[in-house]
Amino acid sequence: MARPKRPGPWLDTRENGIHYACWYDERTGETKRISLRTRDSAEAQARFAEFLIKGHEIRRGQTGQLTVERALDDYFEEHVVKNCADAQRQKDAIAHLKAFFKDAPVTSIDVPTSQAYTEARVTGRIGGGKRRKKKEASPSTVWRELNVLVAAVNHAKWMKRTDYDVQVDYPQEKRLGEDDEAPFYDREELFRIFEEAAIWAEEEREKSPDDPNAGEIEPFITLLYYTGARRRSIENLTRSQIRMDQKRILLKQPGKVDTKKRQPIVPILKPMEPALKFLLATGREGRLFRCSDFYRPYRELMRRAGIPDFKAHPHIMRHTRATHLLQEGKPIYSVARLLGDTLATVERVYGHHSADHLGDILEEE
Structure with a gap:
């Protein structure tokens, strides 16, 4: 029945x-x-x-027209939450996409509309958020967001909610080491950053003498540089990842989804030991850092240290570590292992900096 x-x-x-x-x-x-x-x-x-009040137009006549908003929401809830290591980045991309496409049907996504989205993002008409002053997005960011859009439509197709074959036009993207050089801090800039981090940490401790967590920016900067790791890997470090007796840090968290961005095991060097001992001694359970997002504090630190705005991003510290090691003559294989990158990637992105240093050595001979 x-x-x-x-x-x-x-x-x-x-x-x-x-x-x-x-x-x-x-x-x-x-x-x-x-x-x-x-x-x-x-x-x-x-x-x-x-x-029940506003949904009648959805239930009547338009059920065959899957909207971009709905496709993005379904994709986030049914795929991103379960399978993506960095759901927040996907969530941010979806917010920008929804602000532009809104309730347009997925069948409206094509080369012209994707070009219009790119223009809206790179000029700052869409995006940026309420707290971020800079609204313009880089071509690489728009590329990533359009990938999310395509993935959402393909997910809807896989779930049999649409049969639309989506096509978009991606913006021209610069490749580090080929079209553009990877920015990094020279030795003098790095010294100013470490010096300013120590001063700022001391100021925080003086303001809050009873707070054992005050001054986190100093150990954050130390670990960010010497591990060559990405910002999120350091921000989310837990006690279980620190092996002081073995002098190593397991950057990959237990149970975390594998991604193309590998998180290797890195050694604990002597300059890192005071920072780790400070973090382990403050009695935290779970995550070592109280601060969950160092992006804005990092930007403020760069301002205090007199670093140009275009280099005021935590990822520049990763470029800096790799560049300095290559300039010191360290084997490219060791640098690749530290970063969790391939030899080809390290050579392409950072090789031109070490080439300048190599030229000086060859001239001496």
Whole structure:
């Protein structure tokens, strides 16, 4: 006996905990659903009530037109949350995409609209957020965001919500080591950064003498430089990743999803020991740093140290470590192992800096 059709929309909860508004589509003979984008029951009830008031146009006649907003939301909830190591980056990209495409159907995504999105992002008409003054996005950022858009539509196609073959035009992207040099801090700039970090940390300790966590910027800078790691890897370090007896740090967190950005095991060098002992001695459980995002403090530190704005980004410290090691004549294989990069990547991105130093050595001979 067939299950009786429900007369109106109903609220449902999926295995992932997300609440959905569901209804039976008489036209297609199928049950439709739309995500309410929350796991909270009270919030879901409020959004469901809003759906009952405003959702009639979705249930009537437009169910075949999957919108960009809905495709992005479904992609985030059904794929990104479960499988992506850095969900926040994907979430930020989705916010920018939704601000531009809004409720346009996915079938409207093509080469001209993707070019229009690129123009809107690189000129700052879309994006930036409320707290960030700089609204313009780099071509590499737009490239990544368009990849998210394509992935969302392909996910919808895989879930049989659309049969649209999406095509976009990616912006021209510069490749470090080929079209542009990887920026780095010279020795004098690095000295000023370390000096200013120590001064800033001391100021924080004087302001909050009873706070054992004060002055985190100094150990953060130390570990960022000597490990050559990415910012997130240092920010999210936990006690279990530090092996002082073995003099090594396991940059990859247990259970973290593998990505193309490898997180190797790095050695604990003598300059790193005071920073690690400070972090381990403050009694933290779990994460070593209280601060979960050092991006803005890092920018402020660069301003205090007189570093140009175009180099005021934490990733420049990774470039700096690799460049300095190559300039010191360290084997490129060792540098690649430290960074978790391939030999080809290290040679392409950083080789031109070491070439200048190599020229000086050859001239001496």
